[in-house]
Amino acid sequence: MIVRMILGLAMTVVALTVAGRRVAYLIRLATAGQPAEPDRRIGGPTRSVASVASAEVAEVLVQRKLLKWTVPGLAHLAAFWGFMFLLVTVIEGYGALFWRDFAIPVIGRQAWLGWLEDTMALATAASVVVFAIIRVRNAPKNQGRSSRFFGSHLDAAWLVLFMIFNVVWTLLLYRGAQINTGYFPFERGAYASEAVARALEPLGEDANTVIEHVGVLLALGVIFGFLVLVVHSKHMHIFTAPINVAVARRRPGGAGALGALQPVYSAGEPVDFEDPGEDDLMGRGAITDFTWKGVLDMLSCTECGRCQSQCPAWNTGKPLSPKLVVMNLRDHALARAPYTLAADDEARAALPEAVRAEGERVLVAPVDEANPAAGGVIDPDVLWSCTTCGACVNQCPVDIEHIDHIVDMRRYQVLVEGAFPDEAGVMLRNLEHAGDPWGRGASARLEWTTGLDFEVPVFGANGEDTLPEDVEYLFWVGCAGALDDKAQNTTRAVATLLHQAGVTYMVLGDGETCTGDAARRIGHEFLFQMLAAANVETLNSVGAKRIVVTCAHCFNTIANEYPQLGGHYEVVHHSTLLSQLVADRRLTPVTALDSTITYHDACYLGRHNQIFAPPRAVLGAVPGARVIEMARTGERSFCCGAGGARMWMDETLGERINTNRAREAMDLKPDVVAAACPFCIVMLSDGVRAVDAENGADGAADPSVEVADIAEILLRACAAPSPATTP
Numbered sequence: 128m129i130v131r132m133i134l135g136l137a138m139t140v141v142a143l144t145v146a147g148r149r150v151a152y153l154i155r156l157a158t159a160g161q162p163a164e165p166d167r168r169i170g171g172p173t174r175s176v177a178s179v180a181s182a183e184v185a186e187v188l189v190q191r192k193l194l195k196w197t198v199p200g201l202a203h204l205a206a207f208w209g210f211m212f213l214l215v216t217v218i219e220g221y222g223a224l225f226w227r228d229f230a231i232p233v234i235g236r237q238a239w240l241g242w243l244e245d246t247m248a249l250a251t252a253a254s255v256v257v258f259a260i261i262r263v264r265n266a267p268k269n270q271g272r273s274s275r276f277f278g279s280h281l282d283a284a285w286l287v288l289f290m291i292f293n294v295v296w297t298l299l300l301y302r303g304a305q306i307n308t309g310y311f312p313f314e315r316g317a318y319a320s321e322a323v324a325r326a327l328e329p330l331g332e333d334a335n336t337v338i339e340h341v342g343v344l345l346a347l348g349v350i351f352g353f354l355v356l357v358v359h360s361k362h363m364h365i366f367t368a369p370i371n372v373a374v375a376r377r378r379p380g381g382a383g384a385l386g387a388l389q390p391v392y393s394a395g396e397p398v399d400f401e402d403p404g405e406d407d408l409m410g411r412g413a414i415t416d417f418t419w420k421g422v423l424d425m426l427s428c429t430e431c432g433r434c435q436s437q438c439p440a441w442n443t444g445k446p447l448s449p450k451l452v453v454m455n456l457r458d459h460a461l462a463r464a465p466y467t468l469a470a471d472d473e474a475r476a477a478l479p480e481a482v483r484a485e486g487e488r489v490l491v492a493p494v495d496e497a498n499p500a501a502g503g504v505i506d507p508d509v510l511w512s513c514t515t516c517g518a519c520v521n522q523c524p525v526d527i528e529h530i531d532h533i534v535d536m537r538r539y540q541v542l543v544e545g546a547f548p549d550e551a552g553v554m555l556r557n558l559e560h561a562g563d564p565w566g567r568g569a570s571a572r573l574e575w576t577t578g579l580d581f582e583v584p585v586f587g588a589n590g591e592d593t594l595p596e597d598v599e600y601l602f603w604v605g606c607a608g609a610l611d612d613k614a615q616n617t618t619r620a621v622a623t624l625l626h627q628a629g630v631t632y633m634v635l636g637d638g639e640t641c642t643g644d645a646a647r648r649i650g651h652e653f654l655f656q657m658l659a660a661a662n663v664e665t666l667n668s669v670g671a672k673r674i675v676v677t678c679a680h681c682f683n684t685i686a687n688e689y690p691q692l693g694g695h696y697e698v699v700h701h702s703t704l705l706s707q708l709v710a711d712r713r714l715t716p717v718t719a720l721d722s723t724i725t726y727h728d729a730c731y732l733g734r735h736n737q738i739f740a741p742p743r744a745v746l747g748a749v750p751g752a753r754v755i756e757m758a759r760t761g762e763r764s765f766c767c768g769a770g771g772a773r774m775w776m777d778e779t780l781g782e783r784i785n786t787n788r789a790r791e792a793m794d795l796k797p798d799v800v801a802a803a804c805p806f807c808i809v810m811l812s813d814g815v816r817a818v819d820a821e822n823g824a825d826g827a828a829d830p831s832v833e834v835a836d837i838a839e840i841l842l843r844a845c846a847a848p849s850p851a852t853t854p
């Protein structure tokens with residue numbers, strides 16, 4: 128016993144020292160960067176203790192996000208809870224170092240506990256088998272880029288599975304031997320341990336005594352080895368993920384770091400773009416510019432590849448994988464850590480050459496595959512491929528905030544380096560000088576009203592200086608809605624439907640300027656602030672309270688980002704308003720359309736703002752419409768390729784995202800592909816033409832499938848039936 132005790136204590140000291148030093152080192156590394164934004168504080172205005180507790184229950188204890196993928200989700204749940212319960216056996220094993228017949232006080236000899244421990248051990252073993260099968264079936268060497276494990280550290284993952292397996296068998300081994308030597312705490316219930324005991328019994332009491340002593344030490348040794356391995360590997364997420372979930376951005380509805388982008392923060396405070404400080408950080412230009420939350424994100428990544436599997440850029444052959452962005456940042460942060468934490472230049476100069484090379488590596492620059500230290504950490508092609516669609520954030524089981532990091536790196540490139548894809552420069556100049564991406568100017572903003580057989584009420588036309596009391600909505604038309612040919616059809620349809628329903632509204636006409644969505648997402652925060660401040664001033668001065676929009680990007684910006692600049696409004700997307708008008712019978716779809724329609728969820732309406740049902744309710748109300756869903760639908764919808772200012776950049780890498788999405792829609796043979804965002808309409812229309820061209824048809828002159836906004840479809844159904852079809 129004395130040897131067992133001494134060896135056990137020695138293992139404890141070594142393991143806790145090694146693991147503790149590593150944890151302290153990681154904490155120093157995380158806190159060496161920028162302070163995080165103040166709203167990360169638990170118990171603060173945006174993060175009540177109750178909301179954090181509910182997130183922990185949903186995402187850590189119940190593993191809601193992981194369970195979206197049934198088999199791996201259940202296996203992970205089994206492993207998680209298995210480990211939770213096996214902690215009880217660690218207490219028992221540790222107690223047995225000192226007292227051979229140790230049992231946990233009060234409950235330690237009850238049969239149900241023995242049964243539960245054995246059941247959880249078997250559940251953990253079963254999860255290891257399931258994980259192994261999943262990894263073999265999805266091995267990157269067979270599936271290439273389509274494997275979600277492509278690029279993950281595969282050997283480390285197998286090592287961890289092996290260690291979990293060792294935890295289970297060593298546990299059952301010493302418990303079986305304990306039964307045979309008479310020192311097992313449970314008389315009944317521990318059925319798996321009893322089975323092992325039966326197998327060991329023929330070896331005799333002496334052998335069982337040795338197996339018991341060695342088994343206890345082996346079991347504890349494996350646990351301590353696992354602890355050391357965990358804090359040195361991606362399995363660190365066991366400890367970091369619950370913290371990451373607690374401090375993740377949240378908003379009502381639980382959409383995580385979606386919807387609004389954060390302002391530019393420097394030293395934990397938002398940068399004042401009217402009077403920026405000389406030392407203000409403009410985004411992230413080096414790994415040390417990330418906040419401790421950014422580093423915590425990196426340390427929390429499980430390399431599960433769920434984000435990668437959903438990313439439209441990755442799925443169309445582009446170099447961007449959100450998983451690899453996080454992993455590359457983490458690997459760089461860890462490899463550079465001695466340089467980051469060195470006391471002074473002299474200490475840095477004394478570091479090994481490889482560490483100094485890592486320390487001097489540029490964050491965003493072309494990657495050099497042959498000599499990584501000579502290239503950047505994140506390739507510009509990776510950075511500019513993101514559509515900010517939110518699929519990664521939505522999927523990530525540990526609440527990593529990929530979009531925030533990508534946009535922050537873009538901000539540095541745009542604001543400090545002046546580096547961004549050339550073709551986007553035209554859009555930015557147009558925004559600056561004309562207030563819209565096409566450079567058409569304010570005078571063109573009412574062209575869409577031409578030809579309507581009713582008058583569109585324009586604010587100020589009759590001398591108003593605030594919106595009249597009886598005006599229910601300010602109709603925010605948006606740049607596309609006012610200036611793009613196809614989007615103008617949507618604007619006219621919505622205006623007509625509002626007119627038919629007797630909804631009172633006004634438009635601002637030349638009083639609108641771009642909301643700044645594209646400027647913000649490309650990283651030009653200064654321009655965004657300028658455009659947004661002008662709009663907020665206008666909206667506040669006219670007394671806008673309820674605003675209806677037809678564009679998912681306008682919706683997101685006005686509803687979620689303008690509050691950052693003092694603009695607080697009730698913003699309604701036209702899909703929500705139209706579905707309500709139909710429900711209230713203020714609009715009556717009476718004409719059967721006899722059409723098969725598939726609906727495409729816009730990222731900034733669906734994933735970013737959780738508006739999934741209203742557009743479908745509008746289509747569902749149309750007589751004769753057969754609404755069918757694409758495989759990638761709802762929160763797993765596939766981007767159209769326009770978001771993140773990608774609409775204004777060339778798409779030369781891999782397959783075009785809009786073509787991929789249009790092909791998916793057209794495979795269902797619909798009559799109409801419906802959407803509820805002008806940018807989706809433009810991209811899908813182009814996509815349909817491209818797929819038609821692939822099929823040898825002239826999609827430009829006569830597209831095989833119509834792409835239309837839900838408002839246009841509803842308007843057709845609300846028109847009186849033609850005499851020929853009226854019974």
Ligand code: SF4
Nearest residue numbers: 438513514516517519
């Ligand atoms: S936001 Fe979309 S495009 Fe960007 S990395 Fe995430 S999944 Fe990929």
Ligand code: SF4
Nearest residue numbers: 428429431432434523
């Ligand atoms: S970022 Fe999140 S979803 Fe992506 S691999 Fe890491 S843990 Fe998985």
